[in-house]
Amino acid sequence: MTRILALALALALPVSAFASSDAALTTQRVTEITNKLTAEGYEVRKIDMEDGMIEAYVLKNGQRYELYLDAALNVVSTKIDD
Template sequence: MKKTLLAAALALTAIPAFASDDAMSAAPADLAAGTMLGTDTAAITEALTALGYDVRKVGSDDGMLEAYVVKDRYMAEVYINPKTGEIVRVGGDD
């Protein structure tokens, strides 16, 4: 009986945790592909800060500019085309 109650309690607590993790892994609309941020570190930092993100680092990797950002509990790597200044993709907090 105790094992059954424990298993049921664990199952019920796990469901909301998975739901919130899925919700947190989706990129916010303000980081959609095509959003213009800029082509240099200062412009990217300014644009992301204006959107409410804490910019932890901006650098380059494999020909892309890459910004590490945090907003509330969401953390992401934002990949930016260095020629156009547009977001190419966003890697969420996995």
């Protein structure tokens, strides 16, 4: 019975809960990124991972941007999104 309960619980958890890589975007990590970028004046629309970098789609002063962040949440590249 315990094994069935453990299996049912494991299947109910999101896949990201099992990710051990720093590249995984957990809910906590997304919240941390959103808070940081919001404090810098951005309105965060979407956050993804691309090629090992965090990619954030944001708005600031009516302009859309794609920001690329490293693991320490430093913006390493900014691209104007047309």
